[in-house]
Amino acid sequence: MNSKRFSPTSSTIKSRFTRRFLRALLKINRQRTRTPSSPMEICQRYLKVKLAADVSMASTVGSRRAWSRAMLTKIRHGVRAGSTTSLTMRKRKIYHGKKSTKEVGIVGNAKMLRKLVPGGEAMDTCSLLDETFHYIKCLSTQVKVMTRIADQICST
Amino acid sequence: MEPNSASYVPGSCPTRPEPEETGLEFLQFRDEIQRLMTVPPENASSFRALLELPATQAMQLLHSSPHSAAGGGDEHKRHSSSSFTNGNLTFPSNKALIERAAKFSVFAAAAEISPETSSVPSNSSANSDKVKTEPAETDSNPGSSNKTQTQKLAKRKERQKKGKESAKKSKNESREDAEKLPYVHVRARRGQATDSHSLAERARREKINARMKLLQELVPGCSKISGTALVLDEIINHVQSLQRQVELLSMRLAAVNPRIDFNFDSVFATEGGPLIDGNIPSMVSPLMWPENPFTENRQNFQQQWNFDAVHQPLWGREEENHTFITPENSLFSYDSSANSASLHSNQLKMEL
Numbered sequence: 125m126n127s128k129r130f131s132p133t134s135s136t137i138k139s140r141f142t143r144r145f146l147r148a149l150l151k152i153n154r155q156r157t158r159t160p161s162s163p164m165e166i167c168q169r170y171l172k173v174k175l176a177a178d179v180s181m182a183s184t185v186g187s188r189r190a191w192s193r194a195m196l197t198k199i200r201h202g203v204r205a206g207s208t209t210s211l212t213m214r215k216r217k218i219y220h221g222k223k224s225t226k227e228v229g230i231v232g233n234a235k236m237l238r239k240l241v242p243g244g245e246a247m248d249t250c251s252l253l254d255e256t257f258h259y260i261k262c263l264s265t266q267v268k269v270m271t272r273i274a275d276q277i278c279s280t
Numbered sequence: 281m282e283p284n285s286a287s288y289v290p291g292s293c294p295t296r297p298e299p300e301e302t303g304l305e306f307l308q309f310r311d312e313i314q315r316l317m318t319v320p321p322e323n324a325s326s327f328r329a330l331l332e333l334p335a336t337q338a339m340q341l342l343h344s345s346p347h348s349a350a351g352g353g354d355e356h357k358r359h360s361s362s363s364f365t366n367g368n369l370t371f372p373s374n375k376a377l378i379e380r381a382a383k384f385s386v387f388a389a390a391a392e393i394s395p396e397t398s399s400v401p402s403n404s405s406a407n408s409d410k411v412k413t414e415p416a417e418t419d420s421n422p423g424s425s426n427k428t429q430t431q432k433l434a435k436r437k438e439r440q441k442k443g444k445e446s447a448k449k450s451k452n453e454s455r456e457d458a459e460k461l462p463y464v465h466v467r468a469r470r471g472q473a474t475d476s477h478s479l480a481e482r483a484r485r486e487k488i489n490a491r492m493k494l495l496q497e498l499v500p501g502c503s504k505i506s507g508t509a510l511v512l513d514e515i516i517n518h519v520q521s522l523q524r525q526v527e528l529l530s531m532r533l534a535a536v537n538p539r540i541d542f543n544f545d546s547v548f549a550t551e552g553g554p555l556i557d558g559n560i561p562s563m564v565s566p567l568m569w570p571e572n573p574f575t576e577n578r579q580n581f582q583q584q585w586n587f588d589a590v591h592q593p594l595w596g597r598e599e600e601n602h603t604f605i606t607p608e609n610s611l612f613s614y615d616s617s618a619n620s621a622s623l624h625s626n627q628l629k630m631e632l
Contacts, residue, residue, distance in 0.1 A: 149533065170534040177530055233512035240519045250484065253491035256515065260498055263522040270529040277536055 138265045141184040145269065148176035175199065181266050191255045194243020 152172050179199055185192040237252060238244035241259050244252055472478075489508075496502040496511055499518045505511050 152534075166531075166535050170531045173530040173534045174527060177526060228509075230509050230512060233509060233516060236516050237512065237519070240516060240523070250487050250491065253488060253495060256519070257491065257495055257498060260495075260515075260519060260522065263519070263526065267522060267525045267529065270526065270533065274529055274532050274536065277533070 137184055137262065138269060141181055141262075141265060142269050142273075144180035144184055145177060146273070148180055149173065149273075152176060177266060177270065181262055185258075185262060189255060189258055190247065190251070191242045191244070191259050198242060 152169060178195060182192040182195040182199070187193050187196075234249055234252065237256060238247070241252065241256050244255065247255065472482075492508060492511060495515055496505075499511075499515050502511055502514045502518075505514060
């Protein structure tokens, strides 16, 4: 009965994302060394997991959406740039993002949104809102799936 | 003919549909005029010819064509055809009007039937400056009939009340729009600015507002908020919180699993049912999805699992256990593709 659930015919974003993400998680855990984890290791693994989540989400969505395309190209370029610097850069981005919430007005908010949504820089406001809509949907499915996985793993 | 047309000028106004009846009238008009327009290219050719003909002959042609096209005794048809003829009868009063109307009729007919309007707009665009000098009444009828024709072709479907003052301007502007973009026809609202820039801006704004509404429904707690800026604020907060949640979860996943022992089973099953206990599986069948059996093994392991990295050394000891292989077997067999499952489990068995 349960085996039917594993059939590849189910094609919602949720199920496809789940599959890809779990496969990626398996890969990451295979790479894991058997030694007790240092914080550095955990940190690196966290980055890998996060990257895996982003990549699996973006590739599940495919090239249909501008934000997924932008995310995939960014990741591909980011891999070349090296992952060690990405953490600091990400921190800078986060802080910078916090500062610019003070920008007022619709235009300021639109700018802020462009920074948040991948690929949002090169879009007009109308399509930006479209992409935001789809992005929010996908992010929430991602969060749901990851919570469920985490609960499954951590639950007794 | 000319005096007749002159007498029709005051009479043409009442036949124009009242703004209150806009919806129904326009629907009827639209149907009728569509029927009219499906009359084959003789309309187009006749109107093209109009451009060269003098006023009287043009008017005769105009008289003849709608009469032939109107056909049956349907009220609406009569009404539309009469308004059409009224409009036509006002044409000869101004040659520029004829040509402009001709252009629109050709436009309407030819856009669907024959692509011959390219020359027409160029001809009439020269006369567009004469538009403003015309009296309002003569404007209204041909404008309304032409407008309803072109509206059907229009890709924009905005229809609003039309004030008399804005009517003339909107018609002028819509005609200019028609010359550039045949499918942008927007009826101006009463008392609102009607130049093409503001029309385009209004269209854009309405698109944005529609999408904002969708976003409001998506983001929880946003529907109560009024005002675009605040809604955008909420949306931004929501996106940020979602992204942070993803980061937290990935941190959690990275820290928790020394080795993920999933239950793909339960991951999908929680969409449906809870975990089911079962007996210990056999490792021999890699291709089967062991539904229940592995859970007990897993539960044994899971009881020792902790979130803290501190407790991971416990796992390190456990890994030496031969049963460590079992979950990995189950793990790999849970892989969604049966091929890789068999591969991995085969490899593991080799290792064993």
